[in-house]
Amino acid sequence: MPHGGKILIDQLAAHGVTRVFEVPGESFLAALDGLYETSAIETIVCRHEGGAAMMAEATGKLTGRPGIVFATRGPGVVNAISGVYVAQQDATPMILFVGLPTTPLEDKAPFQEIDLEALFSGIAKWTGIIRQADRVAEYVQRAFTVAMSGRPGPVIIGLPEDVLSQETSATVLAPAALKGGAPSARDMSDLGQRLAAAARPLIIVGGPGWTDETRHAVERFAQRFDLPIASSFRCQDYVDNRHPCYVGHLGFTTDTKLKAGLTAADLVIAVGAEVADIATDSYALLSGPGKTFVQVHPEPSAILGYRGAALSIVATSAAFSEALADVAPEPRETESRRWGGYRLDLRAAYEASLAPRPTPGALKLEDVVTAVSTLLPENGIVTNGAGNYSQWVHRYFQFKGYHTGLAPTSGSMGYGLPAAIAAKLEHPDAPVVCFAGDGCFAMTGAELGTAVQHGLAIVILIANNGMFGTIRMHQERKYPGRPSGTDLVNPDFAAFARAHGAQGATVENSEDFEAVFRDALRAEGPFVIDLRQDPDAITPTQTLSGLVRD
Structure with missing residues (x-):
């Protein structure tokens, strides 16, 4: 037995x-x-x-x-x-x-x-x-x-x-058939009525249960009604960021005009998204009179984010997206034009935010992320952990398809490298790029040995500014000029990579990055690029010295 x-x-x-x-x-x-x-x-x-x-x-x-x-x-x-x-x-x-x-x-x-x-x-x-x-x-x-x-x-x-x-006479069981909940006809009729009455409707996407088919169905629905789509925190790959209805990311780097657009929205439809404090400025952007919040989720009682829904539709995102094709007739021309102006304004603001805003130093992360976004094929996968460096990723990288981004909404440092290893194992033909900070990478950097052992061709970009940048930023905001416990003594990350049997390079100027990155994409195993970032570049829009002065 x-x-x-x-x-x-x-x-x-x-x-x-x-x-x-x-x-x-x-x-x-x-x-x-x-x-x-x-x-x-x-x-x-x-x-x-x-x-x-x-x-x-x-x-x-x-x-x-x-x-x-x-x-x-x-x-x-x-x-x-x-x-x-x-x-x-x-x-x-x-x-x-x-x-x-x-x-x-x-x-x-x-x-x-x-x-x-x-x-x-x-x-x-x-x-x-x-x-x-x-x-x-x-x-x-x-x-x-x-x-x-x-x-x-x-x-x-x-x-x-x-x-x-122990020996056993038990036998293997067939997997249980699972089918998630679907919206009722009444749910979709109610949603259609609320949509018809809205002046500034906004869709927020994220959460569990998405597929490529879900993404395409939501994009078609948004385009049919000329509706803006925003992604919830670290869910930017749920919609093609080049789609005319995509208007940006609700997170630490949310554009001020998108914040204003969410505040002004009178109907917010969260498709799977567990819209929480990071996406909404501690829920302030969802407050105010005349706003209706619709939550679509497979288990609304278990979500970790905002729960104040006027309409709660218990359904998987996949089942809900299938039902969208039957929602309401095509809007009248006047309605389309009214919604279209709202969507156009938010889309224009998103496109404007992609223009790199110069930060201090010879090596600028805005240049790095923009280059990666341009050079990485559409099936490329980007991973990251947590830290201020990720704000550049969220602001400047354009995700083209679902499952091309892996990042923790929990803000867990060290996630990027393990996630990149898993992604390359699951999709060996897709290029995989991990963004990490120096402190973030150090938390799981030993897994570089795992990547080498399995011959995984992943590219690891380390934003090396010699400190725990996020904590330092908060220190300077509250106690200017009095940092404590945030300085880091780092190894030579390129040498660290070579010691593991990987390839490594150090880049100190934006002009040198593209050639090194192209080499890294062609490598047959892991390739680490140590990006020497000026510590004064604390976020895409702020400097450390400016925080001290303020």
């Missing part, structure tokens, strides 16, 4: 899993030894559980199905929390399997014992511990169902060591 570990691997394969990320641990390694090799599942051995969990989360974003990560107990699972938190905040399906002590030692303080249910009580959608080999298939099937249903998110499954080695 098979043992629990064999059923586990076969059940994952039955759910279409082809790749897992792990940092090996003795609590499950022996029980699973050799099983990956007998299946179609590829194992990506990572340097740190946090990096492995972020890779699994990025895989969930890209595929819409749970990314899988294995970690050992105690310090291993605690390290993985950072990636689990990203999944919870971004509504990403993900399953973390954790090796545990044998069941006879449970609650007897064995080495590295930890209470998984308490640890993840506020983060995971469900935490389960499999204490019988006969229930392995059942638990795994349920884990996939929970991770993908409603508002997607992370699930944690504990694997006691003895359960994996």
Whole structure:
């Protein structure tokens, strides 16, 4: 008879899993030894559980199905929390399997014992511990169902060591069929009436459950009614940024005219987007008389953002987008012209914001991001973590298609490199570019070894200004001239790359970047470019010295 570990691997394969990320641990390694090799599942051995969990989360974003990560107990699972938190905040399906002590030692303080249910009580959608080999298939099937249903998110499954080695008569279960909610005819009729009565309607896109078909359907709907579309925080790839209805990104770099446009909107339709404080200036942009907010979400009670909806449509973004074709007749010419002027003004402001605004220093991030946006093919994927450097990405990079951007709405530093590794594994023919700050890269920089080990041709651009820039900016705003704990002593990142077996280069002038970047895109493995940024260039629109003077 098979043992629990064999059923586990076969059940994952039955759910279409082809790749897992792990940092090996003795609590499950022996029980699973050799099983990956007998299946179609590829194992990506990572340097740190946090990096492995972020890779699994990025895989969930890209595929819409749970990314899988294995970690050992105690310090291993605690390290993985950072990636689990990203999944919870971004509504990403993900399953973390954790090796545990044998069941006879449970609650007897064995080495590295930890209470998984308490640890993840506020983060995971469900935490389960499999204490019988006969229930392995059942638990795994349920884990996939929970991770993908409603508002997607992370699930944690504990694997006691003895359960994996127990023989069982259990068999592999077929994956459960999942179909999300669809809007009712009454929902769409109500929406059509509200749209007909609106003077300045605005669509905000984001959140879980999008597909390429969803994107095209929303773009067609917006163009039919001449409606402006804004993307929610770090969801810029949900709509082609070159589309005439796209008017910009609601985040840290929101254009002042888009802020004014959101304030003036009398009907805001959030399609999947969990519109939160970053996108709305702590919700101030959604306040005011005469504004109607419509929320489309698979599980409105579970969203992490704004909940003050006048109309809440319980539906997946995909199902809702299909129903858009039947909403209302074509607007009358006067209505179209009225909405069109509102949309045209916002679009013109977005296009104007793309013009690079010079910042201090010989190496200007606005030039770098503009060059990457121009040179990267349409299937290119851009990833980033958190830090002020990302503001240049959000402001100047134009995303052309869905699933071409990976970034954490939680503001998790270190995300960019693991996400780039996951993206290249999932889409080996697509060029992948990771933007990182020096502090951001250092948090998961060891995963460069993972990229080298698997021969992944990714380009890593490090904005190196020698400090934790975001924190320094806030310090100078509140306590000018009194920085504390934000200076960094960095390695030579190009040499760091070469020490790992990757290629590396240092760029100190904007004029030199394009040639180096073209070389990096042609490289057969990872290529790190150390961008020496002037620390005075603290944001795309502010200088550090200006904050001190103010």
